[in-house]
Amino acid sequence: MLGLRKNVSLKDLTTFKAGGKADYFIEISQKRKLIQVLRWAKKKNLPFFILGNGSNVLFSDKGFKGLVIKIKNKKIRKTKKTLIAGAGILLPELSNIFLKNGWVGLEWANGIPGTLGGAIYGNAGAFGEEIKNIIKNVKTIDINSLKEKKYNREGCQFVYRGSGFKEKKEIIWEAELITKKGNKKELKKKAEEFIKYKIGKGLFKYPSAGSVFKNIKIDETPFSKFFKKNFVFINGKKVEVKAGKVSAGFFIEQCGLKGKKIGGAMISDFHANIIVNFDKAKAEEILFLIDLCKEKVYKKFKIQLKEEIIVINT
Numbered sequence: 543m544l545g546l547r548k549n550v551s552l553k554d555l556t557t558f559k560a561g562g563k564a565d566y567f568i569e570i571s572q573k574r575k576l577i578q579v580l581r582w583a584k585k586k587n588l589p590f591f592i593l594g595n596g597s598n599v600l601f602s603d604k605g606f607k608g609l610v611i612k613i614k615n616k617k618i619r620k621t622k623k624t625l626i627a628g629a630g631i632l633l634p635e636l637s638n639i640f641l642k643n644g645w646v647g648l649e650w651a652n653g654i655p656g657t658l659g660g661a662i663y664g665n666a667g668a669f670g671e672e673i674k675n676i677i678k679n680v681k682t683i684d685i686n687s688l689k690e691k692k693y694n695r696e697g698c699q700f701v702y703r704g705s706g707f708k709e710k711k712e713i714i715w716e717a718e719l720i721t722k723k724g725n726k727k728e729l730k731k732k733a734e735e736f737i738k739y740k741i742g743k744g745l746f747k748y749p750s751a752g753s754v755f756k757n758i759k760i761d762e763t764p765f766s767k768f769f770k771k772n773f774v775f776i777n778g779k780k781v782e783v784k785a786g787k788v789s790a791g792f793f794i795e796q797c798g799l800k801g802k803k804i805g806g807a808m809i810s811d812f813h814a815n816i817i818v819n820f821d822k823a824k825a826e827e828i829l830f831l832i833d834l835c836k837e838k839v840y841k842k843f844k845i846q847l848k849e850e851i852i853v854i855n856t
């Protein structure tokens with residue numbers, strides 16, 4: 543198969559820069575080729591994994607015993623009120639197109655190193671905004687039937703850091719995005735402020751996958767009875783509640799885990815919900831810190847942290 547590579551390092555394909563090798567790897571930018579590859583993998587009985595830009599995944603050191611398919615569909619096409627964009631386009635590229643044209647809704651996405659497909663899969667967002675807000679519809683390829691499917695926004699079943707695509711066996715191929723005009727100057731200013739904030743927080747200093755855990759819905763905690771309008775008291779501390787959620791980092795920090803290191807991995811000292819690879823970390827070391835956070839937070843607060851990142855530990 544043209545373009546197919548063997549024993550490809552997953553370190554080079556993920557922003558965590560950790561993990562073993564994929565038995566097989568291929569980049570796909572054409573639908574016809576995607577279907578051909580899926581047929582080939584099925585015939586060989588190979589498990590496969592769909593990769594965007596690898597900014598929200600952690601592969602184990604054992605790697606992936608199968609085929610990793612990286613979606614590189616970067617085509618874009620303008621219609622009267624929308625932009626049809628390929629799932630492989632990077633969020634900063636897409637955000638810049640929106641900003642250049644003065645379209646509202648992607649100012650937050652400039653500093654997020656993922657693809658549109660990955661963002662739809664996990665309903666990525668920041669600063670109170672989410673990708674779902676600009677989605678008109680999404681086209682996928684069904685892995686079983688190899689047929690194309692189309693979902694409107696409701697059909698995508700978006701939730702906080704999730705979508706119906708997490709359950710479906712489908713590959714996000716392209717999306718139709720709403721292009722509503724706004725004030726170009728204001729949108730640019732907002733985007734610059736957002737990126738400055740992220741740089742200021744040290745988010746790009748070391749390899750990572752952004753936030754490891756989902757923030758905690760306050761009504762799912764033992765502290766919901768102490769919830770006032772925008773804050774809650776937890777063990778005598780006043781903690782901010784944003785969109786009904788408390789930062790997972792707060793609980794990790796309260797367990798004294800900020801800055802905790804194992805090998806080349808560290809629970810970052812600037813944001814407890816981010817684990818960084820500061821010195822050639824093994825996936826195993828990152829996984830150890832993930833488990834440590836879950837264990838300590840549960841023991842102290844009876845709160846079960848849930849991963850926002852996708853862990854592939856086959």
Ligand SMILES: Cc1cc2nc3c(=O)[nH]c(=O)nc-3n(C[C@H](O)[C@H](O)[C@H](O)COP(=O)(O)OP(=O)(O)OC[C@H]3O[C@@H](n4cnc5c(N)ncnc54)[C@H](O)[C@@H]3O)c2cc1C
Binds near residue numbers: 852
């Ligand atoms: C420095 C940094 C900052 C970040 N900041 C944020 C932030 O502010 N907000 C936020 O939400 N996230 C953030 N992230 C996490 C990440 O960038 C986003 O979740 C991003 O949307 C993931 O996209 P990706 O293409 O890298 O997906 P990947 O990591 O490649 O994949 C993630 C999941 O999506 C699936 N997937 C990917 N593409 C497709 C497709 N075409 N079809 C079907 N399934 C697919 C994969 O199978 C996998 O399960 C950050 C990450 C980093 C490293």
